[in-house]
Amino acid sequence: MTSPVRLALLGCGTVGSEVVRLLHEQSTDLTARIGAPLEIVGIAVRRLGRDRGALPVDEALFTTDALGLIKRDDVDVVIEVVGGIEPARGWLVEALRAGKSVVTANKALLAEDGAALHDAAAEGRADLYYEASVAGAIPLLRPLRDSLHGDRVNRVTGIVNGTTNFILSAMDATGAGFAEALEEATELGYAEADPTADVEGFDAAAKAAILASLAFHTRITAADVHREGITEVTAADVASAKAMGCTIKLLCIAARGRDAAGSETVSVRVHPAMIPLTHPLASVGDAFNAVFVEAEAAGQLMFYGRGAGGAPTASAVLGDVVAVARNRLAGVRAASESAYADLAVRPMGEALTRYHVSLDVADRPGVLASVAGVFARHDVSIATVRQGSAGGGRPGSGDDAELVIVTHMAPDAALAATVGELHGLDIVRSVTSVLRVEGEA
Ligand SMILES: NC(=O)C1=CN([C@@H]2O[C@H](COP(=O)(O)OP(=O)(O)OC[C@H]3O[C@@H](n4cnc5c(N)ncnc54)[C@H](OP(=O)(O)O)[C@@H]3O)[C@@H](O)[C@H]2O)C=CC1
Ligand SMILES: N[C@@H](CC=O)C(=O)O
Numbered sequence: 189m190t191s192p193v194r195l196a197l198l199g200c201g202t203v204g205s206e207v208v209r210l211l212h213e214q215s216t217d218l219t220a221r222i223g224a225p226l227e228i229v230g231i232a233v234r235r236l237g238r239d240r241g242a243l244p245v246d247e248a249l250f251t252t253d254a255l256g257l258i259k260r261d262d263v264d265v266v267i268e269v270v271g272g273i274e275p276a277r278g279w280l281v282e283a284l285r286a287g288k289s290v291v292t293a294n295k296a297l298l299a300e301d302g303a304a305l306h307d308a309a310a311e312g313r314a315d316l317y318y319e320a321s322v323a324g325a326i327p328l329l330r331p332l333r334d335s336l337h338g339d340r341v342n343r344v345t346g347i348v349n350g351t352t353n354f355i356l357s358a359m360d361a362t363g364a365g366f367a368e369a370l371e372e373a374t375e376l377g378y379a380e381a382d383p384t385a386d387v388e389g390f391d392a393a394a395k396a397a398i399l400a401s402l403a404f405h406t407r408i409t410a411a412d413v414h415r416e417g418i419t420e421v422t423a424a425d426v427a428s429a430k431a432m433g434c435t436i437k438l439l440c441i442a443a444r445g446r447d448a449a450g451s452e453t454v455s456v457r458v459h460p461a462m463i464p465l466t467h468p469l470a471s472v473g474d475a476f477n478a479v480f481v482e483a484e485a486a487g488q489l490m491f492y493g494r495g496a497g498g499a500p501t502a503s504a505v506l507g508d509v510v511a512v513a514r515n516r517l518a519g520v521r522a523a524s525e526s527a528y529a530d531l532a533v534r535p536m537g538e539a540l541t542r543y544h545v546s547l548d549v550a551d552r553p554g555v556l557a558s559v560a561g562v563f564a565r566h567d568v569s570i571a572t573v574r575q576g577s578a579g580g581g582r583p584g585s586g587d588d589a590e591l592v593i594v595t596h597m598a599p600d601a602a603l604a605a606t607v608g609e610l611h612g613l614d615i616v617r618s619v620t621s622v623l624r625v626e627g628e629a
Contacts, residue, residue: 192227193513196263198254198279199270200233203293203320205240206502207267212244214506222513230257232270258283265512267505268292269320273300284308284316289512289521291505293320296385299394299410302401306525315521317508322395323348323477325500326493327507332402332481333525340484341403343443345626348395350475350496351379351386352418352438356426356460357473360435365423378475378496388417392440392458399479400442400456406529408442408456414536416459425621428546428592431574434462435470439626445534455534459624462544467627537601542571542625544594545603547610548617551589555615559591562613566606569596588617594625 195211197204211218211226219225228245232254251257258266258279266283268290270276276297280290285308292298298305298321309316319329323346332341347353351373358369370387373379385391393413400408418438429436442456463470468490472478477495482488494500515521549555556573563570574592595603603622610616 190224190517192225193222193516194227194229194262194264195509196257196260196266197228197231198257198266198268198276200231200240200243200250201269202498203269203501203505204231204267205243206498207269207505208243208245210499210502210506218506218510222510223517224513226509226513229262230260232257254279255282258288259286263288264516265289265291265509267509268294269505270294271296273297277301277304280305281308284314285312287312287314289315289317289516291317291320291508291512293318293501293505295321295391295394295398296410299397302398302409303407306527310524313521315512315515317512317522318398319508320501320504322398323479323491324350324493324495324497325503326477326479326491326495327504328479328491329398329402331489331491332399336481336483336486339486341481342484343441343482344399344403344479345469345482346395346399346440346477346479347437347469347472348399348440348477348479348495349386349389349392349438350477350494351383352389352392353472353477354378354475355387356418356421356436356438359421359423359426360430361473363423363427366419366421387419389415389438389458390417392438396440396442396456396458399440400454401527402525403442403481404444404454404529404531405526406454406531407527408454408533412456412533414455414457414459414539418460420621421460421623422621424546425623428544428621429462429623432462432544432594434464434625436460436462436623437469437472439463439469441626444531445538447532447534452529452531453534454531455536455539457536457539461541461624461626463625463627537599537604539600540597541600542595542597543568543603544592544621544623544625545607545610546620546622547591547593548588548620549591550615550617551587552615555589556591558613558615559593559610562609563593563595563606565609566602568598568602568606570594571596590620
């Protein structure tokens with residue numbers, strides 16, 4: 189019998205405990221697939237003696253000394269499902285430099301300082317796999333890294349955060365406000381006790397950085413990603429989107445472009461956007477994720493599935509464990525990622541989109557002309573205007589009216605300047621919302 193591939197598991201929470209369960213349940217099949225058994229030799233956690241359900245593992249394997257575990261001679265593969273930047277970065281750099289294969293789900297670390305991990309992997313000639321870091325169970329990173337390697341990816345558009353997709357889908361289905369939908373997401377266990385990373389877009393921005401780096405063979409960090417969350421999306425925005433035949437999604441968009449000198453650039457952004465119901469991402473509901481990839485020769489590809497949760501994420505972790513275990517037995521490591529392109533990041537101000545702008549204005553003659561004049565001054569062309577009564581006032585009386593303006597494509601900076609000037613107009617009582625509109629209606 190071939191000697192076992194020995195695993196150190198760092199973290200035994202939502203994902204880690206499912207990794208333990210799957211390793212146990214699938215052990216016979218995994219051994220047959222790899223050609224050697226997998227053996228957990230230690231599990232690092234923050235607190236010992238915590239109730240972890242009926243985990244099929246010896247209690248004596250648990251330790252709070254993660255670094256000590258990593259350094260042991262009998263560890264071949266380190267699986268990191270703890271999360272956060274430190275101490276995870278130090279652990280993984282140590283493991284990779286020592287030639288140990290690493291499998292991680294840590295998107296925050298990869299997006300903040302993936303370069304440190306890749307450099308350590310090259311130094312130690314070790315494997316670094318991280319399929320679970322983006323879109324949970326969905327096989328996405330390896331298709332980008334391997335299957336699409338002969339093609340040129342031009343754009344990636346995705347819904348990569350399950351919690352926010354659940355919230356926006358609930359707002360769309362029931363007309364609920366953001367706070368109410370967040371409460372439901374928390375009750376169902378989708379949102380964490382502190383949902384900031386999800387609802388403010390940090391989680392999606394980290395995933396966008398990882399996707400853009402792989403798709404365009406360049407190094408993008410979370411700091412390069414323009415980020416907006418969904419906390420400002422209102423029930424009125426959702427209703428307005430419906431009236432336009434659209435729905436609102438938190439999108440991650442990474443695209444190639446060119447600067448004024450003709451040099452290739454990349455733009456990466458995460459923000460809520462209205463998309464037409466005919467768009468492939470519009471029907472992605474609940475806590476599901478989906479990523480739409482546009483490549484030169486392959487055309488349009490769509491990846492869909494469960495992007496969060498213990499078991500789906502553990503499935504992706506296990507897939508990576510099998511790959512690195514096979515590599516070790518064959519005495520090879522995966523080819524290094526090709527981050528040769530060094531593309532400049534295009535400023536958000538140059539991003540071109542359409543906009544949906546809602547205004548609460550005084551309902552009196554000339555208001556439309558004044559508002560339209562502001563858009564014209566900033567070279568933002570108006571596509572449609574809809575006027576309704578905001579407070580039940582009499583038309584033409586000077587009471588409040590609601591104006592909803594949808595623009596043609598315009599640069600983000602021009603729209604920001606337009607909104608800035610609208611705020612200062614005395615007939616504009618408030619700019620109630622500004623949302624981007626993506627995809628052709
Ligand atoms: N949950 C999900 O749906 C998904 C998660 N991920 C990523 O997977 C990783 C893990 O997430 P998740 O399982 O949800 O997180 P949890 O918070 O459920 O689990 C974290 C685990 O790490 C342990 N831990 C924390 N700090 C330390 C430390 N200093 N030393 C040793 N162990 C420590 C905790 O120990 P203790 O049990 O003692 O508290 C716990 O077992 C993260 O990077 C996350 O972003 C990726 C995709 C989806
Ligand atoms: N909090 C994340 C979990 C997976 O990455 C989400 O909601 O998608």
